[in-house]
Amino acid sequence: MAAHEELFVWEGDWGLPSVNSDCLVVLVGCLLSRFMYEAYAQFSGAPLKVHKLSNPWRCPGGTIPALRTAHKEALWRPSDIIVHLQKQKYNADFDLSPKEAADSLAFVALVQEKLSPAVLYALWVEPKNFAEVTRRWYAEHVSFPLGLVLPGRMRRQVLDKLRLLRGDASLDPGDELEKELYDDATNCMDLLAQRLGMQKFFFGDSPSSLDAVVFGWLAPILKCELPSGKLQQHLKSLDNLHAFCANILLVYFPQNSGPRLGCSAKSYDVEHVPNRRVKQFLSALAAVGAMLSYALLTGMVSVQRGHKGALEGRRHSAGPEDDEDED
Numbered sequence: 001m002a003a004h005e006e007l008f009v010w011e012g013d014w015g016l017p018s019v020n021s022d023c024l025v026v027l028v029g030c031l032l033s034r035f036m037y038e039a040y041a042q043f044s045g046a047p048l049k050v051h052k053l054s055n056p057w058r059c060p061g062g063t064i065p066a067l068r069t070a071h072k073e074a075l076w077r078p079s080d081i082i083v084h085l086q087k088q089k090y091n092a093d094f095d096l097s098p099k100e101a102a103d104s105l106a107f108v109a110l111v112q113e114k115l116s117p118a119v120l121y122a123l124w125v126e127p128k129n130f131a132e133v134t135r136r137w138y139a140e141h142v143s144f145p146l147g148l149v150l151p152g153r154m155r156r157q158v159l160d161k162l163r164l165l166r167g168d169a170s171l172d173p174g175d176e177l178e179k180e181l182y183d184d185a186t187n188c189m190d191l192l193a194q195r196l197g198m199q200k201f202f203f204g205d206s207p208s209s210l211d212a213v214v215f216g217w218l219a220p221i222l223k224c225e226l227p228s229g230k231l232q233q234h235l236k237s238l239d240n241l242h243a244f245c246a247n248i249l250l251v252y253f254p255q256n257s258g259p260r261l262g263c264s265a266k267s268y269d270v271e272h273v274p275n276r277r278v279k280q281f282l283s284a285l286a287a288v289g290a291m292l293s294y295a296l297l298t299g300m301v302s303v304q305r306g307h308k309g310a311l312e313g314r315r316h317s318a319g320p321e322d323d324e325d326e327d
Contacts (some may be wrong), residue, residue, distance in 0.1 A: 003090070004049075006068040007081075008059040011052040013137065014223040015252045019050065021119060022078045025216035029086055030094045031252055032207040054141040054166050056150070058207045101205050104210040107195065107202070110188055113215050117165050118185030119232060123220065124158040125173050128227040174302065186234045191216075193238040200247065207248075214241075215248050 007030065009023035012170050016025050030048055053059060060066045060074035067075045067084060075081050085091070093101060135151040142150050163171040170176065192214060201207045202214070221231050222245050238244055 002241075004070045005265050006051060006055055007048045008064055008068070009052045009064045010064050011054050011141070012109055013141075014220070014225075015249070016219055016223055018226075019137065019220065020064065020215045021116065021220055023216075024219060025213050026065050026067075026078050026081050026085075028092055028215055028252070029092060029209050029212035032209075032212055049227065055143050055146065057146070064191055080179065091093070092212065095201060096208060099206075103195075104203070104208055107210050108213050110191065111217055114184040114188040117162055118181040119183050119217050120158050120162060121173075122228070122231050123224075124155050125162070126178065128226050130155060132227050133224060143160065157239050182230055185231055189238055189241060191236060193241050196244060198240065211244075211248070215245055218236050218297075219241070219249070295326055 007026065009018045009021040009027050012018050016024065018027055027050065051058075053064060056062045056064050060068050061076060063076045064294075065076070065078065065081065067081045069075070069084065075084055093104060096104060122129055124130055130151075137149040138154070139147045141147070159173070163169055196202055199205075201211045203210070218235060218241060222235055222242065224232075226232055245256075306311075
């Protein structure tokens with residue numbers, strides 16, 4: 001692995017290293033692959049530098065997840081990132097037999113088709129979950145004023161993705177769509193639980209890319225406290241899948257595997273601003289300054305010079321005027 005490979009993911013919360021499923025898939029896949037090569041092939045490449053962000057503007061192209069390669073190229077699609085990492089010998093599937101590799105591809109496709117749409121719907125479309133959890137989280141963690149508009153924009157993007165996955169341009173949220181998605185997802189979970197059985201990972205004692213994909217889409221539903229938790233209830237009823245997610249967190253992300261739900265996770269590789277309130281205050285101050293500059297330039301606000309005597313008179317009749325910036 002080249003020394004300057006950089007991976008950009010959403011920061012963590014809810015006891016997870018990242019709150020975003022695509023980021024979890026890439027992050028966990030990379031980490032599992034590195035452990036595999038260090039353990040079995042004595043591969044000693046330089047680890048990725050991981051940036052956990054709360055502002056997509058700090059990411060190449062403004063999209064998270066993203067990978068900046070050693071050649072300063074940027075990749076955004078999780079599948080492209082994983083393929084690139086595999087070419088750099090970060091490949092968790094190197095020890096799979098041909099049959100296992102085929103089974104892995106089939107189950108990954110199943111997760112993408114049947115499970116991921118339901119998880120996206122549960123977090124981004126279901127009204128109570130979106131209003132009380134998802135929108136609130138991004139509004140609180142993303143810098144002002146982007147936090148005011150980003151959740152709504154991301155929700156629209158999720159709806160567009162669901163329409164594409166379902167092949168229906170007129171797809172509308174509602175009870176009928178929710179039932180179809182959740183039925184598909186619960187059936188998918190049942191098949192995954194059957195395939196996993198009593199094993200530690202889906203192909204025995206060694207993790208694979210399938211483990212990363214399944215964890216990435218199950219973990220947010222398992223760990224996040226959702227007002228409407230139909231998928232969560234079904235997942236918790238499948239003891240082996242529940243234990244599978246808990247085991248990955250405990251072994252590979254011990255700093256995130258605390259017992260409390262909703263606890264904020266700050267791991268060793270996170271790029272955090274030391275004081276979030278300072279960051280928010282500076283963002284608000286910049287926004288106020290920009291608005292005042294616009295007002296002055298367009299003539300909405302004017303500054304007039306009075307006569308000296310009039311100014312002196314006003315000083316005696318009025319106190320000093322202070323401007324306040326609110327966070």
